[in-house]
Each structure stands twice: as C-alpha cells, then as structure tokens.
Amino acid sequence: MAEHILLRDLDIPDIRRFEVYTRHGGYEALRKVVTTMTPDDVINEVKKSNLRGRGGAGFPTGVKWSFIPRQEPIKYVVVNADESEPGTFKDRQILEGNPHQLIEGALIAAYAIQATAIYIYCRGEFWDLTHALDRHIEDARQAGFVGENILDSGWSCEVHTHLGAGAYICGEESALLNSLQGLLGQPRVRPPFPAQKGGGLYYEATVVNNVETLTNVPWIINNGADAYLQIGTPESPGPKIYCLSGHINRPGNYELPLGITFRELIYEHGGGIPDDRKLKAILPSGASGPVLPATDAVLDTPLTYEAVAKIGSTLGSASIILIDETVNMAWAGSKMTQFFAHESCGKCTPCREGTYWSRRRYDTLLAGRAAEKDIDILSDVAGQMTGLTLCALGEFAVNPVVWTIKHFRQDYLEYIQQAAAEEKPAARGKGKAARDAAAR
Amino acid sequence: MLKEKYADRIAAIFAKYPDKRSAMMPLLYLAQEEYGYVTPEALGEIAALIGVDPTQVRSISGFYTMFREEPKGKYWLQVCTDLPCALRGAEQFYQELLAELDVEDGGTTADGMFTVERVMCLAACDRAPVLQNNFHYHENLDMDKMRALIRQWREEAGQPAPDAAADSADPDDSAAG
Ligand SMILES: Cc1cc2nc3c(=O)[nH]c(=O)nc-3n(C[C@H](O)[C@H](O)[C@H](O)COP(=O)(O)O)c2cc1C
Ligand code: SF4
Ligand code: FES
16 A cells, blocks of 8 residues: 555554654744745645645635735634544544644645744643643744744744534634634624635634645655645645544544445445445535435545536545444434534524524424425425525535435335334234334 | 643643644643533633633534543543444443443443443444443453453552442452452
8 A cells, every 4th residue: 555645643643742753854844834925826736736725615725824814913823633524533543643744734834924923722622632732832843943033934823722522613713713713612703704804713814624635745845846736636635634534444534535436435445344345325525515325426426526416415524434224314314413403503593593494394204294295394494594594514414404305215114104104003013113213 | 720830731732833822632632631521611711821811622522522521531541433343343332331431322330430422433343342431442342351350440540340248258258459
C-alpha cells in the first residue's frame, strides 16, 4: 500500500510527537513558505492544486483564501474541528495521530493570508484530545514555529484551541464563530461572509477550514500542485479520508484517492457487508445528504464531488454509512430526524418546528399508529422547510425524510400495513417491522 | 470562589482571546469542574468575571449539552445511540446497561454514582458501542467490559456495589475487592 499523505500515523506510529514529525520532514513546508514564498505564491499554489474543502461543501481552498482582503490589519484562521456529523470520525484520527501536520497546514494558511492568530475549535467531546493538542502546539512554539517573529520572518502568529460543548450546529462556520466569541452558537445572517470584514471572528476577515483540508496543505507545498493533481480526478483531486460505519465488516478510516468507486471502497477495503447480507442503502454524507439505494449503478459511481452529485446525493465529508437489507429505512429516517430535531438551534421557525413535527410523526409511525396519509404529511412538512431556513442544517434535515420516502416507500407502508393488520382481531402476532423496531 | 482559587488559570484563559466574552465556555467548564455542575452562584461569578449579566451566562450554559445545570452522578455516562452506532447494536447495549445499573433512561442511580444518558454521534462510530464517562472515551464495548468498568469505577469511588454483601459470600470476589 502506498504511503499515506494524511493518516501518516498508519505508517509512522509516533508521528504525533514533535521530534518524530520533524525527523520525517515536518515543518519543512512551513519553512519553505516563510523563507522563500510570498503569501500570494502560497495562495496561487493551493489554488492550482484545486484542493477542495473537506468539511462538506467542497469549496476550493485557494479561492477561499484569495477572498481575504490584504489591507486588513487583523485577520484570523479558524480550524473547524467540531466533527459532529453522524458517521464522521476522520478529523479525530488526524488530531490524535498526526496533529503537527494540521498545525503546520494551519500555519501555512495563516501565512498565506497574513493572519495574526489561529483558533482551533474542537468539539467538546474531544476533551482529552484537545488537551494533548495544547501540548503539541507548545512543542511547536518552543521550536519557533508558533508565536512571535516566526523563523525570523517578522510575521507573528499565535495558535490556540477552543473547546465546544456539545452542539452539532457549531460545526456550521458562522455558528462556530459566534460560539467562539462566547455568544449563542447560532448561525449568522450572511452576507457579510466570514472572509469579509464584519463577517468573521470578532467581525474581522477570517478563513474557516476543516481539519482534513488543512492537513493536505504541507504536502502540496512540499510536492507541488502538479504532483497533487496526479491524485484523484481533475475536478476532485487529492486523497480523501473515507469514514466507513454501520453494516461493514471493517469499519474505520480509509485514506484513498478521490475517484475510487463505492464498490471498491466497500467491498475491497471495507471487507464487505457482515454475514454476506445484501447492501440496501448508502448514506454517502452521514445524516445530511440524500440516501442512495445500493444499486449496481450507484456502486460503480466514483467517489468525487461531481459524480456523487450527478446521482442525486452529495459526497459531503465522505462519512459513508452502510445499511443492509435487515433494516427498515423508515426507522433509519426516524433516527436521522431525531438527530436534526435535537440539533436544530431553534433560531428559525421552519427548522425548529419542522424537525419537531417530523419527529412526532415518526414516533407515531414506528409505534404502529400511522396511516398512509401520514407519509404525505411527512413530505409536506419537509416541503415547507425547503429553501426557507437560515442555514444548511434546515436543508439537511429535509433529506432523510424526503429521500427515504422516495426510495423506500415500501418500508413506510410496512409499518402502516402492519398497524392496520393489528387492528383486526384475527391478525396474529406482531409484524416484522414492529419486531425490528422493538429490538432496537 | 473561582476568582481567588484559580486566578492563574483564569488569567491564562483571558489571555487567549482579544474579547473577554470568549472566556464564557472555558469558565463554564472551570465552574463545572469545581462545583460539579454550573451552580447559580457560578453563573454570577462568571458574569462578574466577564462583565455581563448572569442571564447571558445562563443562556449559554443552557444551549450546550455538556454543561449541566443540575448535579449528575459521579460518573456521567453518555452512550451514543445515533444511527451508525444503532446499526451496530448500541440500542441493545444501552438497554442492558440501564438494566445492569437499575436506572431509567437519562436517570441517576439511587446511590448517586451513575447518570446514564443517550447522546448523539461521538465521532467514534467505527468503535461502537461507545460511551463517554465524564468526557473520556470508552470504545468497542460489550457488557462484560462494561461490568468490569463499573466495578473499577465503584472501587475508585470507594463505593462497593449495592449487592456487595451478597457478593462477598464468594471468597474470590472479596479477595479481588
Ligand atoms: C449544520 C452544519 C454542520 C457542519 N459541521 C461541520 C463540521 O463539523 N466540520 C467542518 O469542518 N465543517 C462543518 N460544516 C461546514 C462548515 O460550515 C464550513 O463549510 C467548513 O468548515 C469549511 O471548511 P472547508 O472549506 O475546509 O471544508 C458544517 C456545516 C453545517 C451547515
Ligand atoms: S436552519 Fe435550523 S439550525 Fe439553521 S439557523 Fe435555522 S433553526 Fe438554526
Ligand atoms: S454514531 Fe455513535 S459515535 Fe458516531
């Protein structure tokens, strides 16, 4: 197997330690940019590499950096380490196993926009991890890579961590910034966008990037954008960490090029589905993106931003949840709806009320007290949320409802038919769907 | 008082940010560490340190699941039962854990030792079932591992199991205890 670019802890177990990281070329990319490149050189190289954001939206990173107004005296880089999407656990492995490469990548981003400080916003549950990260930052500071006058360049940049406290919405970048400012962790109205004066951290121009995104950057600087473009596809270049969870023999993180197929990932790398059961559904982007039925056409689709969009879903952060034939997808839809109802920040009515009512409908359905019209009510509620919410969480929340109904309506009917059968005294025992629900 | 007892730590927190208000969450964690939960007095102390109204501190602590506004068990167990974990048996594990500790969903054991709650995804789906005990991860769990952990935590707390009297009839067990 080729050497890893991101999960280098799999090749060099102790690489999380500063001495080991530097012994394997660590912080050479930072030295290179600070001593031989202008900020614009750095932005242009990252632009050329076509590195796309790994936090979910796939926005080109170099382009994002180029939006930052040069003349502003105070600018920030904020690292999004809130990782809370169901099925996502890649940033955690980077933070645990290869933290210096993230710190180095964040410093390069900070140099590119001439930021004065970096804040790494970690989800609160990464409590131990964040305290360890503080020590890693301290090691980098001791060596002169963090703080005043970095490598005698005249450029100074502090690096701090900040712990969240259990709120999925704080992964949304503007809510994250509010949370970091000690305000309620709710999204901001945009524009202004974070990159603009007035929209970022403390209302200064700010780059927000995901952990995995920034961890790519030192490699791009060391090896060049052209080498990076050799990996993956032109529209989706580079390596990606795929998180495999649910019904899969070998759950875990897999660093592989963008553009491999679902089939290769699931059956060759993930070891297939337990007990050779049939794969029923794939959630390519956790709970947030549309579910896909596991057809041959889907399985042969390459994992790129563009190809997954073409088949009606999103690659997101590639948190791939596998669901086998034993599962009723109405139950899965209800689980995801519970998630969004719990995580809605409550700022706008369609999302707050919509997720609440959908959850109640699912409770009725799973309890065997629903009729066929309830499926339409679920669709209607989802329809009333679409396009009317302040942030993307409201859009995400619609997906599990709409797409499980669209692809797996029969599963909903199973609960309903069974409810109808139980009304009749002659009906014997409980139906399969109710038994499944009871077992969960 | 936090202010006197943790003067250095508080100074270090404020030094991280250009705006005092950013100290809100770190100070809530500090208060929780000191008092076991975010007490009404703590809200006042934090408000005074930052220079805001206590109701503003209250709204922040109420927004996040990791700040607790009432006392919890000494061991606060948060079990993930979100979709990926549920596909790997987390719900059954959760029910067995509740039964083992004889506690309701979301409740605290009579001896005040354990609070058991469900939580959403903990970014450990590949190691389900998983829980956090006071924010520390325990992964790839099953009930055998869980019983061993519970025994260990009880010993740590000097609090033998409620049925320890019955157990101690067994010589092996009392030797281990
Ligand atoms: C509800 C919601 C939750 C999000 N959670 C995360 C997250 O946990 N981590 C993350 O990096 N991005 C998350 N994002 C995306 C961020 O808003 C932002 O696009 C991203 O951090 C930008 O970094 P990138 O360009 O490097 O991907 C979330 C977005 C939404 C709407
Ligand atoms: S869409 Fe939902 S999560 Fe987003 S701001 Fe509105 S209520 Fe909050
Ligand atoms: S679903 Fe349980 S840790 Fe992710």
